[in-house]
């Protein structure tokens with residue numbers, strides 16, 4: 001696809017909605033993908049540091065998942081089964097129980113929801129309201145939870161909220177995330193004092209919905225103390241703790257869940273993105289059994305539980321979460337990433353690194369500069385995007401399985417792109 005095509009000759013200009021977005025930053029036609037390499041129609045190769053916005057934590061077209069999926073299709077396995085019992089669903093649930101839930105002592109049930117993350121968030125807040133009989137939900141500044149109206153009400157981003165066309169996005173109170181008011185402000189003390197003040201104008205909450213690393217909101221990472229404090233406050237307030245692990249889960253921050261080793265037991269967890277392992281749409285909510293008070297079909301939907309995703313997700317669990325190999329690789333790559341990002345950040349005045357594990361980036365101070373860096377990376381063969389309230393964070397979301405040499409090459413490109421954009425405001429040596 002040539003970028004000089006006109007609206008008359010370009011099918012996307014002519015027929016695809018103006019709402020399309022990523023394709024504007026990477027205006028080529030992609031033809032294939034393997035591991036962490038994307039190839040366009042002209043044969044140009046790109047290292048993928050976007051990974052479907054963390055939907056491809058195990059890279060593109062993992063050979064074992066692909067083989068299992070092809071075998072399933074070839075034997076006329078169920079492609080769509082509503083929420084009927086199937087061998088594939090049972091096998092996925094068994095694997096999830098065995099590799100993820102049981103080792104953590106989690107007694108949560110798996111609620112299959114519509115295919116994307118926002119469906120999981122909708123289901124979780126509906127259930128929390130039903131369980132507690134309360135309407136209000138506490139969300140946090142810079143949080144991102146999806147685009148359907150309930151999830152959008154939790155999402156902080158003003159331009160995304162504007163997409164609702166002015167309808168009210170009700171029954172949510174946004175509270176400051178850790179460090180969002182500067183490191184000296186104790187946001188939990190503020191939250192607690194506000195909730196304990198019956199004249200603060202806030203309804204008692206049904207739930208707190210929180211990301212432990214804010215994926216779209218600028219890679220703000222909550223500390224263990226803050227998360228534990230939040231869990232305590234939720235309990236004291238009679239509210240449920242819902243951890244949105246849609247982007248930060250499935251290994252992205254170092255372990256399967258972002259809350260592993262934090263000593264908290266969320267009432268619900270929302271999962272999507274890399275849950276299928278293969279980039280297939282698949283979302284669920286993990287619900288503690290005492291909160292699983294749905295009556296049959298009370299929260300329904302045609303596409304709840306994707307049969308093809310059951311097949312690939314099971315392979316992903318068995319291949320990557322049966323032992324510590326991936327976890328150790330993530331730890332190693334996280335270290336490399338941190339070191340390299342420190343080097344890159346030191347080239348830009350005021351820049352600082354953000355995030356946790358393989359969910360990290362550099363806050364370069366402005367969205368304009370972050371966009372220029374990403375555009376230059378793309379010109380050099382690296383796909384990378386921004387995040388943050390002003391798009392000011394250049395965000396590395398490489399596949400967790402990316403081979404170390406490709407990972408280093410991608411980071412070299414990022415460094416060279418930053419270097420090439422002189423004059424950049426250089427940090428003092």
Ligand SMILES: Cc1ncc(COP(=O)(O)O)c(C=O)c1O
Nearest residue numbers: 116117118144145146215246247
């Ligand atoms: C933390 C979080 N929650 C929810 C969503 C919404 O997921 P989806 O885009 O699949 O609806 C996203 C998407 O980026 C996300 O990062």
